[in-house]
Amino acid sequence: MPAPRTAEHFADLATQQRAARLGMWTFLASEVLLFAGLFALYGAYRVRYRDAFAEAVRHNTLWFGTTNTFVLLTSSLTVALAVRAIRADRCGSALVFVGLTIVLGLGFLGIKGFEYADHIEHGLLPARFFSSDVITGPGAIIFYTIYWIATGLHGVHVTAGLCVLGWLATRIAHDRVDATNPVALELGAMYWHLVDMIWLFLWPLLYLTR
Amino acid sequence: MIEVSPVPSFLAAKTGPRAWLLTRDHKRIGLMFLFATVAFLFLGGAFAMLLRTELVRPERDLFDATMYNRLFTMHGVVMVFLFMIPSIPAGFGNFVLPIMIGARDVAFPRLNLASFYIYLIGAFVTLGSLVGGGVDTGWTFYTPYSSTSPTAVAPTAIGIFIIGISSIITGINFITTVHTMRAKGMRWHDMPLFVWSIYATSIIQVLATPVLGLTLVLVGLDHVLGIGLFDPRVGGDPVLYQHLFWFYSHPAVYIMILPAMGVISEIVCTFAHRNPASYRAIAYSSLGIAFVGFLTWGHHLFVSGMSETDAAIFGVLSMFVAVFSAIKVFTWTGTLYRASIRLGTPLGYLFAFLFLFVFGGMTGVAVATQSLDVPWHDTYFVVAHFHFIMVGGTTTAFLAAWHYWFPKMFGRMYDERVGLLTAALVFGGFFMTFFPQFLLGNAGMPRRYYSYPDQYQALHVLSTGGSWALGLAMLLAFGQLVVAWRKGPRAPANPWHSRSFEWSTSSPPPEHNFVGPFVVRRGAYDYDLTQEEADARSTDR
Amino acid sequence: MNEIVREMLALPPQASTVAAEIDLLHFWVIGVTMFGATMIAALALWFTVRYRASRVGGKPSDAVERVQTPARIEIGLIALLVLLFLSWWVVGARQYSRLQTPPDDALEIWVVAKQWMWKFTDAEGNESESRLFVPVGQPVKLVMTSRDVIHSFYVPDFRVKMDVVPGRYTTVWFEATATGSYPILCTEYCGTEHSGMRGEVVVLSPTEYARWLRGGKAPQIAGIVYREPGAAEREIPRESIELVDQGERIAAREGCLRCHTTDGSPHIGPSFAGLYDTLVTMQDGSVVRADEAYLTASMMDPREHIHAGFPPVMPSYRGRLDPGETAALVELIRELAPHERWDTPAQTPSPKPDDRYPEPDAPGLPTYPPTRGVAGAIK
Secondary structure (H helix, E strand, O other), X not given: OOOOOOXXXXXXXXXXXXXXXXXXXXXXXHHHHHHHHHXXXXXXXXXXXXXXXXXXHHHOOHHHHHHHHHHHHXXXXXXXXXXXXXXXXXXXXXXXXXHHHHHHHHHXXXXXXXXXXXXHHXXXXXXXXXXXXXXXXXXXXXXXXXXXXXXXXXXXXXXXXXXXXXHHHHHHHOOOOOOOOOHHHHHXXXXXXXXXXXXXXXXXXXXXXX | OOOXXXXXXXXXXXXXXXXXXXXXXXXXXXXXXHHHHHXXXXXXXXXXXXXXXXXXXXXXXXXXXXHHHHHHHHHHHHHHHHHXXXXXHHHHHHHHHXXXXXXXXXXXXXXXXXXXXXXXXXXXXXXXXXXXXXXXXXXXXXXXXXXXXXXXXXXXXXXXXXXXXXXXXXXXXXHHHHHHOOOEOOOHHHOOHHHHHHHHHHHHHHHHHHHHHHHHHHHHHHHHHXXXXXXXXXXXXXXXXXXXXXXXXXXXXXXXHHHHHHHHHHHHHHHHOOOOOOHHHHHHHHHHHHHHHHHOHHHHOOXXXXXXXXXXXXXXXXXXXXXXXHHHHHHHHHHOOOOXXXXXXXXXXXXXXXXXXXXXXXXXXXXXXHHHHHHHOOEHHHHHHHHHHHHHHHHXXXXXXXXXXXXXXXXXXXXXXXXXXXXXXXXXXXXXXXXXXXXXXHHOOEOOOOOOOHHHHHHHHXXXXXHHHHHHHHHHHHHHXXXXXXXXXXXXXXXXXXXXXXXXXXXXXXXXXXXXXXXXXXXXXXXXXXXXXXXXXXXXX | OHHHHHHHOOOOOOOEOOHHHHHHHHHHHHHHXXXXXXXHHHHHHHHHHHOEXXXXXXXXXXXXXXXXXXXXXXXXXXXXXXXXXXXXXXHHHHHHHHHHOOOOOOEEEEEEEEOOEEEEEEOOOOEEEOEEEEEOOOEEEEEEEEOOOOEEEEEHHHOEEEEEOEOOOXXXXXXXXXXXXXXXXXXXXOOOOHHHOEEEEEEEOHHHHHHHHHOOOOXXXXXXXXXXXXXXXXXXXXXXXXXXXXXXXXXXXXXXXXOOOOOOOOOOOOOOOOOOOOEEEEOOOOEEEOOHHHHHHHHHOHHHOOEOOOOOOOOOOEOOEOHHHHHHHHHHHHHOOHHHOOOOOOOOOOOOOOOOOOOOOEOXXXXXXXXXXXXXXXO
């Protein structure tokens, strides 16, 4: 395993790694603000359409959402275990854990896909495409518009996270990421935790507050 | 004082197109940002001159209302996103900040280069919408008009979104750099004040720009797919869009002014040859502006139908933000007291800045006064206010920075008499353009108006005349810099005898900024040391 | 003195009850602004002359004494400034509150803004376009909504302005102090003819105003009847509401649904569905378009506007509905017009055809709209 290189503009390796982590934390802060805008919109419209939103949440299938929550939480566990493994120089285990995380992430997207199909079948689509007879009114339309945009944006981030994890898996497999150079995996895991955390806010707003 | 560097300057090391296009040197990236932003400044300026010329008479002179509406929108988009936001931070910040803290580069040089290309791609996508006729919604994209306007809303929104990504990357890079790459011995309070202002700007860039990204995505979705969250026909609230938009765009104006304030802090201390009247006041007020600036967006919505309580809260918070700016103005002025002031073009721009920024800033407090904003909102008064800050403030500081760091960047000196003359012309042209607009606003002239009632014509003619003068002055100001670059006399490492750290290295600096590791045992404004003593305490060999 | 400063600052005449006090605050704030900017620049210039290097002496490489501003000066200046700004905030907030709170005896007029014109309707159904007729010395409250995009109602001489938003209504009030004609300017960018979307407030003496009223479309009335809303009865909150929802509730509450259906099925009165903007035959044979004015007038004076084929049994709602409630009912009826249903799969919505904005060929691909006339001409 080749020793990690300190880039020439850094004083030493420790500083370089510290900078990488700080950079990732700052990036995660920007991602939080991205979703914060959507949550703020949800909040403003919920105050306005209190009953319609509650009814729309009741219409969402609770077990779809809850299962997905468990899937993502477990995937956060597996990626954390991957980081632990790589720090202990157990690269094989780390690779397995990263693989598990990817499988769970794909599982999340799969369940979401089923759910979307279900929504489409019932006409629970955003804005002008909305065509349900079971649940009507402007509040319902707004709820589903936010639902699609928020879960869609989250899904994009899950997909991006999966790509990052996939790339990290190849890096581990080629010995470019190991105990002496674990930072890339740590950063990827941080991103994955953020994606999970955002879902932990989406889940109650879209499934639990009935 | 290092007069001749033992290593080649960054300009001479590694030449050729690839060495520039694939560079990781923050100085080259900074220069590329500077050239790009200046080009877009002139493009946005050209749009403005067309607008102003059309406004000489209420009737059609050059083009019709449709074209006019597209021009003022593109003027705003180009000026705000392609020029104002990146110009000082990504231009001068990139060049100067690492040297100021004694670092060899920024924390993430490859990301830095990526941010430049992302910015360029975004700029070209935005300008590409011009091919489709451009956009006519105003740079603010208010719904429901932006949802239904039959113009190229989506490409413009996408282009600005991409530029926003570049802005966030710049912010991440600078925050990390300041935290992790200061030279040995440099504490936070030893850093030059420009670094504090860029740091505060970066915080805003990282936290506010994503909200703009979200807003643009929603605008694009609404326009292209009809998926609208603000469409009253599906129960949406168009005013909620305004809240979301201004939640970014108000902090954005602090992205535009904070770096300019940093430039002014540097120039004041250097030309007064003295420590700042209060280092902490300037440093902390930068952070204060960044923080409180997030809390004031509602003052753009005073006449949108908001409640009295909300208006009162936003009104009082807007007052507090102004206090932080005033603290800086007092400190800069106080730094001239008992100083040893040298004259020069940057100082000339400093005077222009002080007058125009105070005037513009106070008119900001005026429009933040709720009852006064009712007649003023969306009139030329507001247009004059923000142009006083953005042109009279930021662009003046931008020009000041060009002159101040010109010798450092290129190793050459410009002609002081020509520099001062063009500075005076810029000031005069600016004032003649925008002061009449305060009066136009008072008289009731709304903004974004293609034609107007006849009684406003005299002031419009005055303003247009000023705009021609301003355009010419800007050309001359940059033109004489180009001449100086080609033919100016060689500049020493520290022509201003400043104690700030970027002057401790050669002009232009070597590729890695310093000859050896830079070690510091003093603050950036220790004018109570002689030059020799100061150099001994901040050295790279 | 007031007049001289007003003219110097290019302010319009003070033609409403609030204009003078707003201008007074304006003079104070702007005066301090100009004074402050000049003082700072003058101080900076004076310091530069007084402390210029050639006078103070010393080489640039020399050390100079460190000067620190005493904390009490810093804090003192900041405190002064905070007090000054807060005083402006207090006065401004109080004035703003007065601007937002119409007097109880205000005459209510309903305003509809659409690209690119203003339409005014009073409680009786008297309608005028672009020109708003009001009596002098009488508070007037405008209840406003938009048909399309956001506009803004601005009368510089009155110092009042309020955005006009689709899907909700906003209010603004003023009391004109002198007869005359005062321009109305749209102050929220709304498209191609934004700068042509102008009007005027025509302020009449009481006798002239009464004469105008008699000459309006509504039948002879002996004066203006409007309802004093009791606080408990006030159906419509000041916060924004979904007008159509409100309309449904009012229709149920007021008994409209006892005679009018909302799904097209025939009943005692004409169905609300498919009614808006269609041509309606009156009992006397005349043909009228069922627009906002017609619908409002039908509610106020149904016996004058009998739809052919229906019995003349509808009661008048004059005094029972205020303009906001009337607006909500009109909005409901408009919502039930055939091309604007959202909620049934069979009817995918299409935007209202409007030859000012031809539809793009495909989503996101704009077509250049045809140029429409000379700027400033109201279409």
